[in-house]
Amino acid sequence: MILQDLNRIRQITVIAARHGFGEVADRAGVWRMLGRKEKVEVSPETRRESTARRFRLFLAELGPTFIKLGQVMSTRADLLPAEFVEELATLQDHVEAIPLEAIHAQIRDALGKDVHELFAHVDPEPLAAASIAQVHRAVTLDGEEVVVKVQRPGIAERIDADLGVLRSLARLLEAVVEETGIYTPSGIVDEFDRAIHEELDFVNEASNIRAFLETHQDRPYMKIPRVHAALSSRTVLTLEFIRGEKINPAVLSDAERKQLAQNILEASFRQLFDDGLFHGDPHPGNLLLMEGNRLALLDFGVVGRLTRPMQETLVMLCLAVALKDSDSVARILYRVGVPDARANLMGFRNDIESILGQHLPTTLGQVDARTLLRDLLDLAVKYRIRIPKEYALLSRASISTEGMLRGLYPEMNILEVALPYAKELMAGRYKLNENLRSVAVIAFLGLCACGFIVGAFIAFAPRPPMYGNVPVLGIVGIAVAAALFGAVLTWYLFGGRFGKVSLSRFLKKRR
Secondary structure (H helix, E strand, C coil): CCHHHHHHHHHHHHHHHHCCCHHHHHHHCHHHHHCCCCCCCCCHHHHHCCHHHHHHHHHHHHCHHHHHHHHHHCCCCCCCCHHHHHHHCCCCCCCCCCCHHHHHHHHHHHHCCCHHHHEEEECCCCCEECCCEEEEEEEECCCCEEEEEEECCCHHHHHHHHHHHHHHHHHHHHHHCCCCCCCCHHHHHHHHHHHHHHHHCHHHHHHHHHHHHHHCCCCCCEECCCECHHHCCCCEEEEECCCCECCCHHHCCHHHHHHHHHHHHHHHHHHHHHHCEEECCCCHHHEEECHHHCEEECCCCCEEECCHHHHHHHHHHHHHHHCCCHHHHHHHHHHHCEECCCCCHHHHHHHHHHHHHHHCCCCHHHCCHHHHHHHHHHHHHHCCEECCHHHHHHHHHHHHHHHHHHHHCCCCCHHHHHHHHHHHHHHHHHHHHHHHHHHHHHHHHHHHHHHHHHHHHHHCCCCCCEECCEEHHHHHHHHHHHHHHHHHHHHHHHHHHCCCCCHHHHHHHHC
């Protein structure tokens, strides 16, 4: 370990002790490794704060890498208790804007040309300045208004250096601290490493935006910015400028708030049940309100992806919760998760029954989904069941969306909107099963036909019973094979045209 790393570890340890985490440093043997223990006083105000709040303040004081670590961890309700997740979700970047000359130099290094050869104008005042990047309005040479997201100089190198320090601290914690949860400290650092490097690569974000553009092209109520590929790279991202304003329910009429809430919910369910691609951080700061109650979605650094089986599992989980079927909820969560050890399924089920009884006392329209999801994920952590990160990210996105909907239109019955999507997905699942069964039957009849043909050729050998000089068994074999072949052909060509009065049709009629 180089001297620079030791100095950084000393700095982190002092700040940790100042925020009331000195005992953890003692148990991990950090002071012993550094050679001496520094005396650090904890203020009475700090002692009165909750552990989660002290942890947030600790990360905020450490700077950009640790702020991003907290922000990433706030999307992973499977890693931390809900109190910590809610605190870390409030972490904000408070950084000074970098000079325009540095922005010009970054653009030149990333795109290989001087700024004036690429843009007609770049606004000297940034729209936003964060720890990872800075955003400026600009005008292309063709006269189009755009926004340019430019990565801060040296931020990747600083994050890599801090990741090395984090790995050293994680190994120290694993060696001496027993209570490291279902995710080891090194595992958490690895997760953060992957997440932060995805965010540092603007090519990844551009790919996410293009995917959203494709899935939302037929949704007039939702606007996704276009990517200017020729003006983008790994460290510079140029997007179409969207004119809009932050959502403020106070200045909207009742009709506008209702329509806007319906648009948000419609987009959310389409992302989940049609696209399998959803925005991972849909808070009000990432939404713009445009004319005509249209919405613009921003910031695609964090997105989630759901496979078809995951979508079906999600529907089954929601139905099980709605029916207060604690046994099914326990089994679904246990099946989709990865138990760290053999979990006490009966205890897990009993605790889920208690949570459902607490949160579903009357009707589903009165359910506080935020608290319900938080308690279910906390329970999974308690029983050492690792919930896949896609579901944890979905939980965070759902909580953010529900918060916006409550602010806009608290009278909305989410179930009435959600039910058609659930029915449609289950209808698709039923059709899938029906098609598999049809394929199996067709394959079986085809094999039977082949068998009869082979048997018929064998039976054509001159052996009794005979009708004249023709073997009777051969004729019978050919006839049966022809009948089976005709049945298979008819089923294949016309099977889909005959009365399929099926569950799928019933569900679609009921919508």
